[in-house]
Amino acid sequence: MSKALPKRSEDYSGWYNELVKKADLAENSAVRGCMVIKPYGYAIWEKMQQTLDKMFKETGHVNAYFPLFVPKSLFEAEEQNAEGFAKECALVTHYRLKADPDRKGKLIVDPDAKLEEELVVRPTSEAIIWSTYKNWIQSYRDLPLLINQWANVVRWEMRTRLFLRTAEFLWQEGHTAHSTAQEAIQETEKMLGVYAEFAENFLALPVIKGIKTANERFAGALDTYCIEALMQDGKALQAGTSHFLGQNFAKAFDVKFTNKEGALDYVWGTSWGVSTRLMGALIMAHSDDNGLVLPPKLAPHQxxxxxxxxxxxxxxxxxxxxxxxxxxxxxxxxxxxxxxxxxxxxxxxxxxxxxxxxxxxxxxxxxxxxxxxxxxxxxxxxxxxxxxxxxxxxLLALMDEIQTNIYKKADDFKTKQTLKVDDYETFKKTLDENPGFILAHWDGTPETEEKIKNETKATIRCIPLDAPEENGFCMVTGKPSNKRVVFARAY
RNA sequence: CGGGGUGUAGCGUAGCCCGGUAUCGCGCCUGCUUUGGGAGCAGGAGGUCAUCAGUUCGAAUCUGGUCACCCCGACCA
The missing domain is CATH 3.40.50.800 (Anticodon-binding domain)
Incomplete structure (x- = not known):
């Protein structure tokens, strides 16, 4: 039997695709862009779910479930969010089929069964959830509201890859409501911390915690925090995001509460999520030419x-x-x-x-x-x-040792492939010849960021939370900058 | 949605230019021998050659349409 994988060094994406299939994790389905997650792959996802779910509950969250469909009028209520996702929405327009009078045994959409209002298949659930929160929140006594849901979402992607980008994917999405901005920001940061801890302790994946630039921010958020991981081919992968939504959704869905002083105010929101994309991260970060390498804490069989x-x-x-x-x-x-x-x-x-x-x-x-x-x-x-x-x-001791060793290997790689670069020529050369995270100065403008993206395909992955103050000059425009940001080509 | 490519057994493929009902490997089934790093031998099953139409005595092969998938862009967790 020939189960040999392509070599990572020769064909990284071929290696990844073959590994996912040959290790029985997932396969393509009859539906364009949608995958079948096979039992072995699903067992790993279940381990992730169990661990994260426990961590969410330990931080005071509870699970609930909201509908798959979002009426279009609700979906469009928060303008930025709607606009951000509009281009990749699947829609339900009819609710019935009927026999095709011209072709025996075939069905057609019944034109008489057209919905009054189209339903959007959720690409994310802020709209349906905030429209519900309106009814749940009247007083500061109803806050904070700390809810998570495990669900599937659909984003009609042009090009898909198993686990990394599929038209339908599984994830969890936390949606919380708070009485103050400060508390909501704390929640956003707390959940980012949970994700980072999960990535490092369970996925054995070192990550950079940071904030997205305006260009990369979640549609409808005031701030998007993220964890960024580095894959073995030197490309970055966003492994989780946590958004401070401000009062955007509260205003869009009219979610107000009476505070302790008796005044009416809009509530403050957050949302945060990780998806089956973590499977892709896990696979790409640790595996080798012989196949998958699983950290003991997530392996279905240790x-x-x-x-x-x-x-x-x-x-x-x-x-x-x-x-x-x-x-x-x-x-x-x-x-x-x-x-x-x-x-x-x-x-x-x-x-x-x-x-x-x-x-x-x-x-x-x-x-x-x-x-x-x-x-x-x-x-x-x-x-x-x-x-x-x-x-x-x-063996118990060995499990810890292996878990630590896998993390250390990934961490050493990340350290080795994280380079400080000061001029644009070196930047381009590094991206091509020795890719990884590049720490560079940037003038803070979306224009420069866009220019770099267009010319090099590299984006600002994040402004690291722990970036030290350091005076320098933007590598493109020469304008002053006071800290380095993280650039990389990304999945 | 633009540019390029490919559809042949469960998977990977040869054949196509130059028309005569399909090659090989893996996998699968049966039997015997095997079993400390993807076993060997023998036998066997499995195909509307993506699909629809056309040309032809005859189409996997030539022509046209349709569909699907892959790669490169744009989009994206």
Whole structure:
């Protein structure tokens, strides 16, 4: 069987596409631009969901669910938001089909079933949610309102790629309402912090926290905060956003409350989200030419046990494998035992490597006698014989070690590929020859940003929150600047 | 939506220029031998050649239309 992937160094996007399919994460569907997320891929997404959901609840949020459809009149209420998404909206215009009188067995849209008002399939839910919040909020006592929803959204993208950009994708969107601007800003920053923590501790992905420039801001927000990650090909990927909406949506949907002083005011809002795009980030950040490399905290199976059968009587071997599985599970490790006799060990080794299982254990009859087992690490591709005794403790420690090692590898790469550049020629050359995050001075104008984007395809990923004050000059216009911003070509 | 390309078995392909009912590999099924890094041998199943029309005794092949997908732009999490 030929399951060899293209090499990252030769064809990065080919490598990515093949990896997603061959590792059984997702595939293209019969619907243009929409993917089928397969069980193994979905299991990883479920781990992400569970972890994030817990973090949201620990920070005081609750889940709810709002409709998939947004009446057009509600959708257009917040002008900037509507305009920003208008070009990529799917619409429901009819509610019935009927038999085609001219072609047997075919259906046509029933022209008599045209909706009075078109329904927009949500590209994001601010409109439907804020129209609902109007009824829920009257007093400062009703605030803050801290709600999250897990949902699918549709954005009719021109060009799509599995996980990175699909016409339909899964995400969570938090929508909160507050009585003061300050509290809403705190919420925005708090959730950005949650995302950064999740990315670093679970995805093993170091990120830069920052604020978007006006050009890159979410349509309808006053400020967009983001976390930006660096992929192995030197391109940036926006891994999460958190928006301070000010009173824009409150005004658009007339959401007012009476404050402690008895005065009527508009409420302050935030929204924040991460999507199945994180799957793309996870894949591109860590995987290698042999396949997926999963951090133990998100791997559906942390350990796979492969019995090496030989001869006729392997009952003792299978029993031992079962026993090991139970012991490890008792210690809180997720284990898959692959005792199928339809595939050879070598096939299984390659298969689980492709699927990124962090640790592989191989046990044969000759190991039974010596009370040892072969342990192979996916992240380092190293093998060693270890005693069966104390295996669970060893593996628990090893899970942490692997998680840390994967993070460190990504962090070292990010550090190495984050370069300070002071002149535009070097900037262009760096983008082509040694891509990564580029820290450069910028005069703060949308015009210069646009010019750079048009000439180099690089955008300002963010103005980092922790950027130190530093006097310099814009690399394009020579105008003064007081901090460096992060440039990169991005997904 | 502009420019380019491709549709042949579950997947990847040859054949097309120069018309005669389709090649090879992987996968799948059966049997035997195998099993510590993607097994070997033997046998087998699987195709309206994207689709519609035209030319022709005869079309995967030539002509025209349609559809889908891919790549490069513009758009975007």
């Amino acid at each position: 350990v796979v046990i492969i019995p090496i059968v030989f001869g006729d009587d392997n009952s003792a071997l299978f029993e031992k494998c079962d026993e090991i599985k139970k012991t490890l599970e008792k210690a809180g490790i997720s284990v898959k035992l692959d005792a199928r006799d339809t595939h050879k060990p070598g096939w299984k080794f390659a298969e689980y490597e492709l699927k990124g299982v962090p640790v592989r254990l191989a046990l044969g009859n000759r190991d039974l006698a010596s009370n040892q087992i072969e342990l192979a690490r996916r992240d380092t591709l190293t093998k060693e014989m270890v005693p069966l005794e104390g295996l669970a403790e060893r």
